[in-house]
């Protein structure tokens with residue numbers, strides 16, 4: 414099947430900032446592996462790097478950003494305030510620390526990593542209070558131009574609604590687990606209605622989905638790799654994707670022209686076959702019980 418137009422390179426956030434639809438994830442990428450991966454991604458033309466303060470890989474990412482020679486304004490860097498950094502007086506310090514360790518004067522996107530707070534029971538009302546305090550600090554940083562966009566991660570419907578009720582600046586992004594086995598249609602609809610862009614994580618099912626027989630069959634039929642099929646599925650569903658690898662040969666499969674190109678697409682029957690894999694399976698942690 415041929416599309417007349419390629420998929421869009423970027424998703425326009427509700428404040429007009431352009432978020433590249435394909436990025437590199439860096440969870441569990443450490444030291445020289447992280448440096449190599451980020452360099453490979455930038456050399457392959459990817460312009461979105463996803464990290465977090467708990468990934469502890471800011472030094473090698475800083476090195477790769479510098480070594481790549483790509484101008485700062487051409488790269489979109491996302492980071493996240495961890496559950497240890499939530500609360501009044503902490504989030505700002507956390508973001509300043511992230512920027513210092515990355516060697517950046519500003520961040521493109523900062524997310525609250527998790528709706529829960531470290532060392533606070535999941536059912537404690539302190540979670541809601543402290544994540545609102547965190548949000549207020551992110552709103553200030555946004556207002557001061559220190560970060561170009563702010564958002565959340567792992568927010569369920571209840572967390573999103575609660576935030577929308579109190580936010581002065583609406584979140585621009587919610588990053589959560591989305592793949593054919595866990596499609597989160599209701600949460601994505603809520604985000605869509607509210608103008609919150611969805612960044613899908615664990616698109617490859619932490620590598621396990623790559624060997625799923627249906628994914629393999631679709632890949633064989635469209636003449637692409639299983640990773641390209643899973644990422645294209647997420648992109649055609651309207652999400653941004655941030656697959657992770659530390660291997661340059663795998664990262665080069667995710668070049669924008671390969672994933673977004675008009676020379677192929679997943680047609681109705683392939684989208685339906687992948688859509689039928691829904692069983693709610695989670696490869697990552699579950700924020701559902703956090704109040």
Ligand SMILES: NC(=O)c1ccc[n+]([C@@H]2O[C@H](COP(=O)([O-])OP(=O)(O)OC[C@H]3O[C@@H](n4cnc5c(N)ncnc54)[C@H](OP(=O)(O)O)[C@@H]3O)[C@@H](O)[C@H]2O)c1
Nearest residue numbers: 438439440463566614615616617618619620656657658659
């Ligand atoms: N906000 C959050 O709470 C949250 C949670 C999870 C993830 N994320 C973000 O999303 C990113 C992606 O999610 P993820 O890392 O959980 O999972 P993923 O992208 O679904 O899978 C990554 C795994 O797949 C392997 N892999 C990649 N390409 C492969 C290939 N062609 N063949 C075989 N194995 C392959 C990688 O190994 P190699 O590295 O050895 O290639 C790695 O172990 C993360 O890195 C992080 O940036 C955010």
